[in-house]
Amino acid sequence: MDGAESGPEPDSGAEPDFGAAVAEVVRLIPAGHVMTYGDVAAVLGSRAARAVGTVMAREGADLPWWRVVRAGGLPPVWHEARALEHYRAEGTPLVERSSAASGSSAWRIDVRRARWSPATDADDPF
DNA sequence: CAGTTGACAGTCC
DNA sequence: GGGACTGCCAACT
Numbered sequence: 001m002d003g004a005e006s007g008p009e010p011d012s013g014a015e016p017d018f019g020a021a022v023a024e025v026v027r028l029i030p031a032g033h034v035m036t037y038g039d040v041a042a043v044l045g046s047r048a049a050r051a052v053g054t055v056m057a058r059e060g061a062d063l064p065w066w067r068v069v070r071a072g073g074l075p076p077v078w079h080e081a082r083a084l085e086h087y088r089a090e091g092t093p094l095v096e097r098s099s100a101a102s103g104s105s106a107w108r109i110d111v112r113r114a115r116w117s118p119a120t121d122a123d124d125p126f
Numbered sequence: 127c128a129g130t131t132g133a134c135a136g137t138c139c
Numbered sequence: 140g141g142g143a144c145t146g147c148c149a150a151c152t
Contacts, residue, residue: 018149037134041148048148053133055149060133071135078133 019059022052025118029067031090033116036071073111
């Protein structure tokens with residue numbers, strides 16, 4: 001063997017190890033369910049909630065980013081309007097605020113029921 | 127090689 | 140009950 005070469009692995013550019021892990025988890029999220037950045041990071045064994053979003057920003061182009069929401073069930077601010085269409089299409093439990101005038105978003109994600117975990121298939125925690 | 131940024135979270139007041 | 144700061148880890152320049 002040649003021993004340690006300049007790079008036996010063609011890890012050209014970036015190593016999608018973390019990104020692949022994030023993509024893997026996000027893709028495992030079934031329709032009608034969502035996960036928070038912290039949950040995804042926790043599944044990866046890291047608390048890099050930010051890194052999840054950052055990596056997803058690069059690999060997320062091919063991922064259901066709308067299934068990944070912030071803590072508290074707040075919708076993604078980058079494309080909240082776009083995500084709303086996906087949530088309604090997927091049947092994600094949303095909390096519509098009939099009363100107008102309440103923050104920027106008039107709707108919220110019912111994380112109570114939409115929160116899903118890849119380690120458990122219990123879609124009925126309640 | 128090191129510094130800065132960033133699709134966040136959790137805790138303190 | 141709401142607002143602000145700090146901490147975390149990975150990618151970018």
